[in-house]
Structure formats: C-alpha cells, structure tokens
Amino acid sequence: MSEHIPPGTAWYSLPSPFPMKRGGQLHGARLAYETWGRLNADASNAILILPGMSPDAHAAHSEADPRPGWWDWMIGPGKPIDTRRWFVVCVNPLGSCKGSTGPASIDPATGQPYRLRFPELSIEDMADAASHLVRGLGITQLACVVGNSMGGMAALALLARHPGIARSHVNICGAARALPFSIAIRSLQREAIRLDPHWNDGQYDDQAYPETGMRIARKLGVITYRSALEWDGRFGRVRLDPEQRDDDTPFGLEFEVERYLEGHARRFVRAFDPNSYLYLSRSMDWFDLGESHGGDVHAVLATLTGLRQALVIGVKTDILFPIQQQEEIAAGLRSAGCQTRFLAMPSPQGHDAFLVDEARFGPALAEFLHTVPLHAHDPGKVA
Structure with a gap:
C-alpha cells in the first residue's frame, strides 16, 4: 500500500535518530506540512494546526494545490483564520500515510515498507515531531496552536512537553485522555x-x-x-x-x-x-495527559502557566469525545491562570461539527484570534 501525498506538500526532516516515547527510534523520518500566509519579521504570527486522525496537511487550497482543503472555509484571506494576518502551518501527524513517516513509509534499513516493524506510536511522538517542525521553520513561539479531535490531544501534549511553545491555544472536540467508550x-x-x-x-x-x-x-x-x-x-x-x-x-x-x-x-x-x-487508533487509546502525575489530568494542565489565552470548544451531541472532556480541559487551563473561554456548541452534527458547522465555529475562532496578540510582547485583548 503506497502513501497518499497531496501535490502541494512540503517536508521537514526530523532529527535522526528520532526517539519514540514507547521505545524504538526512526531514522530519516519526515513530516508533511503545508503553509499559508507569510511569516512576519520576528516570526511571531505563526499558527500551527494539528488535525484529526485521517486528514492530510491540505487544510486549505493554495497556488501549489488549488483543490479545496478539509478546512477551506476556515483558512484564508478574510476568513476566520485570516492569512492576511497569520502564517498558518498544518502538519500531517507522524504515523499517518499522507506524507509523514508512518507504517506505509519505506524503512531505510530494509528498503521495504515498515508495516508492523514501525515502532509503537504515541500522541506524544506526534507532539515532539511537531515541535521540531516549528523550531525548524524558525519559530521560537507560536501565536496559537489549534488542535481538532486527535489533534486536540496532540496539542495538549505539545504544550505540556514543550513549555512556552505557544502563547494561546484552541482545543476543538479534543480530550486530555481516552475514555472507555472511545x-x-x-x-x-x-x-x-x-x-x-x-x-x-x-x-x-x-x-x-x-x-x-x-x-x-x-x-x-x-x-x-x-x-x-x-x-x-x-x-x-x-x-x-x-x-x-x-x-x-x-x-x-x-x-x-x-x-x-x-x-x-x-x-x-x-x-x-x-x-x-x-x-x-491505538495511539489515541494510550493517551492520558495525566499519566506522569498519577493519572491527574488537572494537575498537568495546571502546570501550563506560560499559556496566556485559550478557547475550548465542545459539541453537546458529540458521543466520541463527549463535552465533559472539553469542560475538563477548560477547567484545568483556568487553574493554570490561563484566560480560558469554553463554548458548548449545540450543533446537531456531533463530533464532526467543526468540519461542517461554519455558522458556529467560524465566528468563534475569528473572535478569539482577534484577541490574540500579533507579537509576543503585546498584551492580549479581552474578547
């Protein structure tokens, strides 16, 4: 089975070897990503998007790839994530088959696809890989990290494992740990x-x-x-x-x-x-942000003291990542002193509402990002 790589994809080479949380390491691994907008002089206007399990890095259309992206209505000039103001990066997660190194990629040691020889994959590995990409693009601190679904898990891991990497955070239908139903x-x-x-x-x-x-x-x-x-x-x-x-x-x-x-x-x-x-799939089951603190998710979230602002969005009809999981994230971020807004959307579409409910999610993100300072030293605005 071959990889499925969008035509506008760029690649970032990870350090080699790249150590994995649960053991093993990767050699010659890479991340697939796409960008929109322009990085400003002090590299302070970057937004990183961490998607769910199945999307690729093609979140929006571009000159290199004019096909509509999976979040096309959200990203672009004059759109909620306005590329006239923000430099936007969307990364395909480590372990995927959409350009980033995963089980379908060629193992340089054998010349054959990794298949089940690929090391055990964790959400934390995705977060660590994303942190290398951010630094490799010359970004010291992100203006915001946005995580959807599995990407919401990866965003929390990124913030916890790499303190100070972002000034603000948007968590959409995410979770700090996997629940039994999921x-x-x-x-x-x-x-x-x-x-x-x-x-x-x-x-x-x-x-x-x-x-x-x-x-x-x-x-x-x-x-x-x-x-x-x-x-x-x-x-x-x-x-x-x-x-x-x-x-x-x-x-x-x-x-x-x-x-x-x-x-x-x-x-x-x-x-x-x-x-x-x-x-x-298994990486999401294993994820528990509170693992290093005796299972106490709140204790870990309370340590994220460098985060200034956050928007946490849940959907009342979501059965896969139920809304109490987003409430848990919001409460934990508030305990860290982060100015956090929690929105419980009444969307009928369930977990996937953030992909299709433009009328609710678009204005919510636009309003929040309007309060995020463009430069690290600027004070934030109150929404």
Whole structure:
C-alpha cells in the first residue's frame, strides 16, 4: 500500500535518530506540512494546526494545490483564520500515510515498507515531531496552536512537553485522555481490520487488500462522528428505491442510511493505509495527559502557566469525545491562570461539527484570534 501525498506538500526532516516515547527510534523520518500566509519579521504570527486522525496537511487550497482543503472555509484571506494576518502551518501527524513517516513509509534499513516493524506510536511522538517542525521553520513561539479531535490531544501534549511553545491555544472536540467508550469503538475498528484475512498480519498489497475490514472500521467511525439527531433528521427511515437494492444479497442494503455509510466507506478504504489506521487508533487509546502525575489530568494542565489565552470548544451531541472532556480541559487551563473561554456548541452534527458547522465555529475562532496578540510582547485583548 503506497502513501497518499497531496501535490502541494512540503517536508521537514526530523532529527535522526528520532526517539519514540514507547521505545524504538526512526531514522530519516519526515513530516508533511503545508503553509499559508507569510511569516512576519520576528516570526511571531505563526499558527500551527494539528488535525484529526485521517486528514492530510491540505487544510486549505493554495497556488501549489488549488483543490479545496478539509478546512477551506476556515483558512484564508478574510476568513476566520485570516492569512492576511497569520502564517498558518498544518502538519500531517507522524504515523499517518499522507506524507509523514508512518507504517506505509519505506524503512531505510530494509528498503521495504515498515508495516508492523514501525515502532509503537504515541500522541506524544506526534507532539515532539511537531515541535521540531516549528523550531525548524524558525519559530521560537507560536501565536496559537489549534488542535481538532486527535489533534486536540496532540496539542495538549505539545504544550505540556514543550513549555512556552505557544502563547494561546484552541482545543476543538479534543480530550486530555481516552475514555472507555472511545477505546471500545476503536478496538472494534481495529478488530475488523485485523480479522480480515487479507490483512495478513500487515503484509497486504493492492491486489490482496483488507477492504472489508477497512469498510467496517470506517462505518463504525462515521457512526460515532455524527449524532443520532443528525442521522434521524438526515435519513429518517427512508428506504432505497427497488432498483437501488441488491435483492440477490441476503440482508443487503435496504435503507438510505445504509447506502450512505457504504458509499462513504468505499471512498475511504483505498485512500488510507490500514496499518497506519491501526497505529493512529491505538495511539489515541494510550493517551492520558495525566499519566506522569498519577493519572491527574488537572494537575498537568495546571502546570501550563506560560499559556496566556485559550478557547475550548465542545459539541453537546458529540458521543466520541463527549463535552465533559472539553469542560475538563477548560477547567484545568483556568487553574493554570490561563484566560480560558469554553463554548458548548449545540450543533446537531456531533463530533464532526467543526468540519461542517461554519455558522458556529467560524465566528468563534475569528473572535478569539482577534484577541490574540500579533507579537509576543503585546498584551492580549479581552474578547
């Protein structure tokens, strides 16, 4: 299975060897990233975006890659993350298959893909890799680090492991630790992949590929990314027209919602490496920001005293990263003396609302970033 690399991608070479938190190291590893806007003279106007599990670094269109990005409505001139003011960097996480080094990448020691020889991956590894990219771009301190979903986990790890790396933080549908429900869902997704005979202990190729396992894994994920409220309002109990059904297949697709999930899954399965999916999924299960403090997340968040401002956003209908997890983050940041605003969005779209609910999320980020000082020595504004 080959990597999927967007045409506008740039690469940053990580230190070699690059040590991994849970043991092992990488040689010749790199991160894929894209940028928008221009870095100012004192390199103080940089915003780092850490995305969720499946997106690539192409968050918005650019001259190098005019395709719409996964957050195109959020990033650009005059948009909530205004590239006339900010220099924006989006990094594909370490372990992914979208340009950064991961299980689908070539192991320089063997000349073959890493597959399951890739070291155990942690959220902390992603954070450490991102910190090297930031420094490598000549940025001493970020104006803001923005983390969505898994990226919200990585952003917290970045702030905790690299004190002072950012003046402000936006955490969207993130978490300081994995909860049992999320772990259970991801466990089922991994099991679906591993039990597909074509997975073959990670030794698949394009001809013998674990498509069924990936389809089921993706369907499970999509179900948790949205809310029951949206599924009901969007599909109800609408049945497929007779010509759209496969009556020759026992218990085949009958409802419109089933067809939607099937189409969504089929578009995904060949666009994401199964082994990378397994590694990234497990890294979220392992993440617990409070691990170094006896499991006390609040104690770790309280140490982030260099952070001036934060915006924490949760979605009331999110079942994958439920809103109490964002409330926990906001409370912990406040205890560190960080001026923190918490927003509980009533979006019906669930966990994925930040990708589609422009009317709510756009103004929230625009208002917050308006209060973030452009230079490190400037006082912040009150929203």
